[in-house]
Amino acid sequence: MKKCLYCKIEVGGDLEKCPLCQSKLVGEPEEPYFPKQANLQRRSLYYKIQLFVVWVLAIAGLSAEFLFNFKIPGFPKVHWSLILFLWLFAFEFGIMRQFKPGTGSARKVTSMAFIILVLLVITSYFFNFWRFTLGWVVPITIIGDIIANFVFAMIDKQGNTMSYLLTNLLVGIVPYIILYFLGKETPIPWIACLILSVILFIGAVIFKGRMVLNEIQRRFNI
Numbered sequence: 001m002k003k004c005l006y007c008k009i010e011v012g013g014d015l016e017k018c019p020l021c022q023s024k025l026v027g028e029p030e031e032p033y034f035p036k037q038a039n040l041q042r043r044s045l046y047y048k049i050q051l052f053v054v055w056v057l058a059i060a061g062l063s064a065e066f067l068f069n070f071k072i073p074g075f076p077k078v079h080w081s082l083i084l085f086l087w088l089f090a091f092e093f094g095i096m097r098q099f100k101p102g103t104g105s106a107r108k109v110t111s112m113a114f115i116i117l118v119l120l121v122i123t124s125y126f127f128n129f130w131r132f133t134l135g136w137v138v139p140i141t142i143i144g145d146i147i148a149n150f151v152f153a154m155i156d157k158q159g160n161t162m163s164y165l166l167t168n169l170l171v172g173i174v175p176y177i178i179l180y181f182l183g184k185e186t187p188i189p190w191i192a193c194l195i196l197s198v199i200l201f202i203g204a205v206i207f208k209g210r211m212v213l214n215e216i217q218r219r220f221n222i
């Protein structure tokens with residue numbers, strides 16, 4: 001049994017410190033009361049390491065630009081360290097949060113893709129490659145997301161097929177409608193995006209028809 005010399009109490013188990021005054025306990029440890037959470041500890045260590053790296057990068061970037069006046073060659077007016085800070089901030093509070101248990105896989109993938117795409121559009125606007133981003137990178141990423149959502153819809157056992165599929169239709173069709181009303185010619189990847197979302201929607205209705213119907217009834221009480 002371990003003892004606290006200050007509180008004059010005996011403490012069972014293998015605690016290192018007194019639960020009352022936090023002083024070091026003396027005496028022989030007993031069998032531990034609680035199981036060791038090695039896995040959790042390691043995860044928390046990784047989390048702290050990445051958090052530290054994020055802060056180091058943010059501060060290094062800001063000081064390089066604003067104290068040492070370091071600019072990206074060819075873009076003397078762009079505050080690159082602020083853009084870097086934005087990425088790090090989104091990584092920390094957007095993407096790392098997605099790894100917490102509780103949210104569905106489809107939502108994780110979609111919100112991660114959404115965060116990254118928004119940042120990419122902002123970055124490409126300042127560095128002048130937004131045409132490429134909007135014309136190719138965004139639609140191709142969305143195609144990947146649509147396919148991932150379809151797979152999730154197929155393997156989902158809780159009958160949440162429809163929410164995946166509606167997300168798919170939305171991201172497939174909305175950009176097309178926007179481009180249509182802007183009177184712009186739709187780039188091929190966006191058309192591919194639209195076609196894919198419709199095809200996968202039909203596929204899901206065929207393969208999971210009964211479940212989709214049940215879900216509509218459940219959600220809209222009909």
Ligand SMILES: [Zn+2]
Binds near residue numbers: 019
């Ligand atoms: Zn004590």
